[in-house]
Amino acid sequence: DQQVKQNSPSLSVQEGRISILNCDYTNSMFDYFLWYKKYPAEGPTFLISISSIKDKNEDGRFTVFLNKSAKHLSLHIVPSQPGDSAVYFCAASATGSNYKLTFGKGTLLTVNP
């Protein structure tokens, strides 16, 4: 039973264009959502997060959108750069869960020069 789903295993975009990574969740108790970026053989690094009281959070080239009614969130990267090529994980947590994160399986983003 996967509570956080990233249905696209991979995504390929051209440098300078927008990358949109999608994530769906099923547990209505989740109220905090995060995106992590991971390079091979390294630990994930935190990218951006959003609380369920918001529907958008922006940090430079990265914007996360949350649609609570659809239980869907997305990460927009614009403009995409070759250095953005990595696996992106969506994660979710619920208040009172000791900050435990439930991760999706990840999406491999490739940005072509």
Add this chain to the structure above:
Amino acid sequence: SQTIHQWPATLVQPVGSPLSLECTVEGTSNPNLYWYRQAAGRGLQLLFYSVGIGQISSEVPQNLSASRPQDRQFILSSKKLLLSDSGFYLCASSGYNEQFFGPGTRLTVL
């Protein structure tokens, strides 16, 4: 910010041998600590978490155990490794709203 140390970076062990992976944290006190595993082609699965010294919660039944002998030390162990224990093991520590991850240990069980 926090720094998470893990060692060893890579490990090749025979089936049936014991395991001990260590994680230490700098830059914080009394953090929640977590062990995750990423198996080939899969996401990150939470194995154990700890909210304090000696306090361990297991998320999935398995061949592994965890211990927290000190505030900023978290250890993952096994008495007898299985082939299915192969994977990339990550230690994480709680921040304000996010978790900080260590560099990981690649474990191959042959």
